Amino acid sequence: xxxxxxxxxxxxxxxxxxxxxxxxxxxxxxxxxxxxxxxxxxxxxxxxxxxxxxxxxxxxxxxxxxxxxxxxxxxxxxxxxxxxxxxxxxxxxxxxxxxxxxxxxxxxxxxxxxxxxxxxxxxxxxxxxxxxxxxxxxxxxxxxxxxxxxxxxxxxxxxxxxxxxxxxxxxxxxxxxxxxxxxxxxxxxxxxxxxxxxxxxxxxxxxxxxxxxxxxxxxxxxxxxxxxxxxxxxxxxxxxxxxxxxxxxxxxxxxxxxxxxxxxxxxxxxxxxxxxxxxxxxxxxxxxxxxxxxxxxxxxxxxxxxxxxxxxxxxxxxxxxxxxxxxxx
Amino acid sequence: xxxxxxxxxxxxxxxxxxxxxxxxxxxxxxxxxxxxxxxxxxxxxxxxxxxxxxxxxxxxxxxxxxxxxxxxxxxxxxxxxxxxxxxxxxxxxxxxxxxxxxxxxxxxxxxxxxxxxxxxxxxxxxxxxxxxxxxxxxxxxxxxxxxxxxxxxxxxxxxxxxxxxxxxxxxxxxxxxxxxxxxxxxxxxxxxxxxxxxxxxxxxxxxxxxxxxxxxxxxxxxxxxxxxxxxxxxxxxxxxxxxxxxxxxxxxxxxxxxxxxxxxxxxxxxxxxxxxxxxxxxxxxxxxxxxxxxxxxxxxxxxxxxxxxxxxxxxxxxxxxxxxxxxxx
Numbered sequence: 324x325x326x327x328x329x330x331x332x333x334x335x336x337x338x339x340x341x342x343x344x345x346x347x348x349x350x351x352x353x354x355x356x357x358x359x360x361x362x363x364x365x366x367x368x369x370x371x372x373x374x375x376x377x378x379x380x381x382x383x384x385x386x387x388x389x390x391x392x393x394x395x396x397x398x399x400x401x402x403x404x405x406x407x408x409x410x411x412x413x414x415x416x417x418x419x420x421x422x423x424x425x426x427x428x429x430x431x432x433x434x435x436x437x438x439x440x441x442x443x444x445x446x447x448x449x450x451x452x453x454x455x456x457x458x459x460x461x462x463x464x465x466x467x468x469x470x471x472x473x474x475x476x477x478x479x480x481x482x483x484x485x486x487x488x489x490x491x492x493x494x495x496x497x498x499x500x501x502x503x504x505x506x507x508x509x510x511x512x513x514x515x516x517x518x519x520x521x522x523x524x525x526x527x528x529x530x531x532x533x534x535x536x537x538x539x540x541x542x543x544x545x546x547x548x549x550x551x552x553x554x555x556x557x558x559x560x561x562x563x564x565x566x567x568x569x570x571x572x573x574x575x576x577x578x579x580x581x582x583x584x585x586x587x588x589x590x591x592x593x594x595x596x597x598x599x600x601x602x603x604x605x606x607x608x609x610x611x612x613x614x615x616x617x618x619x620x621x622x623x624x625x626x627x628x629x630x631x632x633x634x635x636x637x638x639x640x641x642x643x644x645x646x647x648x649x650x651x652x
Numbered sequence: 653x654x655x656x657x658x659x660x661x662x663x664x665x666x667x668x669x670x671x672x673x674x675x676x677x678x679x680x681x682x683x684x685x686x687x688x689x690x691x692x693x694x695x696x697x698x699x700x701x702x703x704x705x706x707x708x709x710x711x712x713x714x715x716x717x718x719x720x721x722x723x724x725x726x727x728x729x730x731x732x733x734x735x736x737x738x739x740x741x742x743x744x745x746x747x748x749x750x751x752x753x754x755x756x757x758x759x760x761x762x763x764x765x766x767x768x769x770x771x772x773x774x775x776x777x778x779x780x781x782x783x784x785x786x787x788x789x790x791x792x793x794x795x796x797x798x799x800x801x802x803x804x805x806x807x808x809x810x811x812x813x814x815x816x817x818x819x820x821x822x823x824x825x826x827x828x829x830x831x832x833x834x835x836x837x838x839x840x841x842x843x844x845x846x847x848x849x850x851x852x853x854x855x856x857x858x859x860x861x862x863x864x865x866x867x868x869x870x871x872x873x874x875x876x877x878x879x880x881x882x883x884x885x886x887x888x889x890x891x892x893x894x895x896x897x898x899x900x901x902x903x904x905x906x907x908x909x910x911x912x913x914x915x916x917x918x919x920x921x922x923x924x925x926x927x928x929x930x931x932x933x934x935x936x937x938x939x940x941x942x943x944x945x946x947x948x949x950x951x952x953x954x955x956x957x958x959x960x961x962x963x964x965x966x967x968x969x970x971x972x973x974x975x976x977x978x979x980x981x
Contacts, residue, residue: 394723
C-alpha cells in the first residue's frame, strides 16, 4: 500500500474498541507492504493481549520496567532479549518457520545468545577447548546433501561451554576465544576436531530473564550440548546442536531446543580410531553425519508452508521476497 | 492452578504446531493464577504473531536488537518503553481498560514518559513555570464528583513543557524541577496556578522509537497540552491532560491522547479576573472543571466491562482481585 493511497482519518476519542484499527491505519503509510503487514499483526496481537487480560496499569508498568531491564543488562556478549525469546519458545518457533526441513535432513535447534564472530579458524584435528578440566573427546563429522553426496567447503561454526558450564564470553577475565572454532569441510564433506564432552548448564539467570523463570517456577537448565552452524552459498543456513543422550534435562530444556534426531552418544575410541586420530583408546568419540538442504528446496518448502498456514487462517496474502504481505489485488 | 496439579509433559521435538501449548504448560507451574493467565495469553499472541507473519530469522534478530536499544537508551528520566507503548496505542488502551469512565466524568489520557516524583509542592496561585519566554497564563480549576460536589484534599500533579517544547528533565544542565508542581484542592474543590501556554512538541525521536516512526512515515508531534494527575484515597486515580483547541496536531497526536472532551480554550482575562488573581487584563486564562469518579464505581464498571468482554471472546473466566483468571471450576 503506497503512502498516497492511505487516507488517515482524524485520530481523536480513541477507545478500547477503535484504538486498534486507527493505530493500524496510521502505521500503514510506508511504501513497504511487509512492514505494514508485520505492524498490523503486531499491533493487533498486542492490543488483543491487553483486552483479553484486561491488563492493569500496574501490570503494564511492571512489564515496561522489565523490558527496560532486559535491554540494560544486555551487552556485546550477553543478548538478554535472545534469552527471553528462547525461554518463551519464540526462538524455536522462528527457526522452525524459517528453516523447514525435508525428511532425512538435519533438524535445527536454537542459536542461543552465545554465538560470537571471533572464533579462530582451525584445521581438522585441532583442539578447540583449552579447558584441561574437561573430559577430552574426539568429534568426527561429515556434511552431506539429502542424496548422500558430500558437501565440500562448508563453513562450520562450533561452540560449547567449558567444564564449568560457561562460555568463554561469560568469563570477565578471559584472554580470547576458547571453546569455539570455525573450520571447513573437505572434499569428502568431512570435518573433525578435538573438544571436551559438553556438560549441562543453567542459562544466565542472574538477570530479568532468570527472575521471570523463578516467578514461573521454571528451572534455567539446558541439557549438555554442542552448537553447530553451517554456511555455504546455495545451501540453507543451518543452526543446530547435538545433545547427549541421558542428560537429566533432556526433556525439560529451558529453551525447548532438544529434538530426538539431535540426541547423540559418545562411544569409547577403539584401537584403530585411537591410532588414526591420535587419541587415547577408550576416550570418548562422537560421530555424526549432518545433512544440509539445498537453499531452493528450503525456499520452496517455506513458501508452501506459508501459503498453506495463511490460507488456513483465512488471510488473503501473497508472497513478496518469500514473505507474506496482504494481497490487495 | 497450583504447582502440584501441573503435569509437565516431556519437552522434545517441539515444532510450529506444538510449541505454543507446551510453552503454556511449562509456564503454568506457579501458584499465581493471574500470572499463569497473563503468560498464556502473552505466549499465544507472540507465537501467533510469528506464525501469521512467518517471521524470518533476520526480522526476528532485527526486532530483538531494536528492543535492546529501547532499553539501553532509557534512563531515570527517559522511559523509551513508555514511549514505544504510547506510539503503538497500548498506553491509551490500558488506561481505557483500567479507568473506565461513567458519563459526566473527566476522561483519561496518556501519562507519557515525563512525569517525575520530584515536583515541588506549591500553593494556589504559585507560578509553576520559570520560563520567561513562555506566554503567561492563569489556570483556574475545580474538582468535583459526578453529582457536582466539590472534593477537598485531592493531590494534583501538573506538568508541562517549557516554551521550546521540552520538559525540565530533557535539559541536561537543569538546576531542578521546573514546569511541574503538586498542589491540593481546597474545601471548594478549587486549585489554581500560573503557568505558560503549552506548545506542541515532538516526542523524543532521536532514539529507536523515533527511528520506528520514521520508518512508518509517522510524525512525532503531540498537540499542545498540559498534564494533570489526581490522587485521593477512595477516588479513582485520574491521569489526563488538557489540549488546546485548534492545534495543528489536534487530530494526529503521535500517542493518540486527544479526546474531544479534553480540548479547551484559553480566553483573555477580564478586568475582574485580572484584579482578583493578579494577572494582566487580556492575558490568557484557562478554566476547567474536573470530575473524579468514586473508586468503587470505577471498580464496578471495570469488572462489568471485563466480564462482558471476555464472555464475548468465549473465554470462561472469573475475577480475582478484579482481574480475570481462567475459571477452572
